[in-house]
Amino acid sequence: MIQIGLTGWGDHPDVYDSSSSKKEKLINYSAHFPIVELDATFYAIQSERNIRKWIEETPDNFKFIVKAYQGMTGHHRGELPYASVDEMYNLFRLSITPLQEAGKLAMILVQFPPWFDCTKKHVAEIRFVCANLDGFDIAIEFRHQSWYTPEFQPGTLSFLKELNVIHSVCDQPQAGQGSIPLVANSTRSDKVLLRLHGRNIAGWRNTTGDGEAWRKVRYLYNYNDTELKEIQSAVQKLKNETDEVYVIFNNNSGGHAAQNAKRFQKMLNINYESLTPKQLDFFEGEF
Template identity: 65%
Template sequence: MLYTGLTGWGDHPIVYDPESKKTDKLKDYSTHFPIVELDSSFYAVQPERNIRKWISETPDNFQFVVKAYQGMTGHQRGKIPFDSREEMFEAFRLSMGPLKEEGKLGMILMQYPPWFDCKKENVAEIRDAAEKLQGFDVAVEFRNQTWYSPEFREKTIAFLKENRLIHSVCDEPQAGEGSIPFVPVSTREDKVLVRLHGRNTAGWKNTGGDGDKWRKIRYLYDYSEEELKWLSRKVKQLEEETKSVYLIFNNNSAGNAAPNAKQFQQLHGLEPNGLAPKQLGLFEGDD
């Protein structure tokens, strides 16, 4: 089974019903895609009221891929609002409880930063995180290529398998140590995550600038039809290895994620189940 979706639901105008309220963006989004990546959880552990609201606004079979709070993966640059690592993880676990209870938690994504390289203490940190999140499906995404070096690649995959961690397969620019290669391997028999960041090499290397401006440049990319066909072939290989493939388009700096995801669905032969005729028309050129 293949589930396709986007990062966030608040910045994809093409999927919104023009007659809907601004507060209905998630409702509109969920008529087009069965999964979404929840990014607000990266910036703060979300209160229960937010989680309950998002649960109520989505269909019963809708799922969230939830990005772990930044302090859990070493991204935090300011003060962490928790007294200990244990308290931080416990707060996050409690936050995820309602999603898990409702069957809407696809997985928790632990995305580690570019400076998190393959060494003993970092392996121990991942193992500790997996233990603290026991009972949840956890995906691991690396941003440092040492994890996939000839010396460590097989050990990295074996480590993920041993700890029942979901492999996050990434398509991204090959731009030195702070990027990883495309490694289409599933480490569990039930789930694998694929995240498509685009192939803007110049933007990926540009990590300076004011505020988060560099982030917008980094994900500025429009996949070509040939690139989407290539990705479709790779995803079909993954479908032979595991029960469910979760595919997330993250190339939305210029609004390309939703159109690319729709084009991918068509190339991959997916049926847009449950979509109303008006919604389908947004992508098929109907009036």
């Protein structure tokens, strides 16, 4: 099965009714897509109240890909807002357990930063993260090219298989060491993740030093049909290796993600059932 969705549900105006309130956005989103990447968990460990609200607002078959908190992946700057690393992990596990119990947790996405290179130290850190998230399905995403050099790529995939974690396959700009190639290999037989970040090479690197401005353009990209056909080939290969392929469009900056995802869905001739009863038709006839 191929599941297609987007990163977040708050930045995709194409999937909202013009009269929708902020509180209805997830409900409207789930009328179009069966999965979503929950990135709010990267910035802060969410309250049980938020998690249970999102569970109630989505159909029974809806799944969340939960992004790991930044304190676990080395992105957080300064002191952690927790008494200890153990407390951080305990709170994170407690936060997402309701999703798991409801059958709505597809996986935890552990995305490491561009400076997280292939070294023994970082291999040990991955083992530490996985041990602290034992009992959950984990997807590992690298951003440093060293994990996929001809010398290390076979070992990287073998290592992920050894840990029984999901390989997060990426399509992203090829912009040096801080980017990785699209390696369409699954490390588990049940599920794999493919994240599409766009191909904006100029925007991928932060050359201005302005983090806020950079984030606005980094994922500014609109996939054309030729590029989507390339992605389709990768998805078909992954589909031959695993039961479920989760595809997330993360090219959100210009509002292209939803349109690209719908076009890709049509290209694959996929129709999802059991979505929110409030099925919207904004995209009918457009793709």
